[in-house]
Amino acid sequence: MTPHVFASVDWNISAERHKGMAEVDYQMQCRTCGAASGNKPDRASGKCWAMVHTGDNPAHRQYVQLARTFWRATPGPSNPEWQGGT
Numbered sequence: 001m002t003p004h005v006f007a008s009v010d011w012n013i014s015a016e017r018h019k020g021m022a023e024v025d026y027q028m029q030c031r032t033c034g035a036a037s038g039n040k041p042d043r044a045s046g047k048c049w050a051m052v053h054t055g056d057n058p059a060h061r062q063y064v065q066l067a068r069t070f071w072r073a074t075p076g077p078s079n080p081e082w083q084g085g086t
Contacts, residue, residue, distance in 0.1 A: 010076020015069060024069050031062040039068070 015023060028037040028046030030053055037049035043065065050063045075081035 009079040010082075011073050011079060012076055013071055013073045016072040021070070024067050027066045027068075029064050029066060030057075030060050031064055032060040033057070035060075 017023065022041040025039040025041060026043050026046045027039050028050045029035070030050070035053060037046045037053075040046050040049075046065055054060055075083075
């Protein structure tokens with residue numbers, strides 16, 4: 001077995017933000033059939049999708065809402081990957 005050496009270096013993790021990118025996106029999924037709304041920028045859009053889906057499929061009444069937040073790990077000053085804070 002090859003030994004592994006781990007060094008202690010700085011890493012930072014924070015929410016990833018870019019112009020035009022939602023901080024969080026949401027998806028509503030039907031628990032009966034698995035159909036999903038697709039990613040939406042707000043909770044209300046998924047709720048509207050669920051109401052239409054229930055209207056089309058009256059026995060489909062249970063949903064799960066998924067929320068995604070995007071994160072990025074960046075090297076800190078003691079990390080050999082650090083490039084002056086970029």
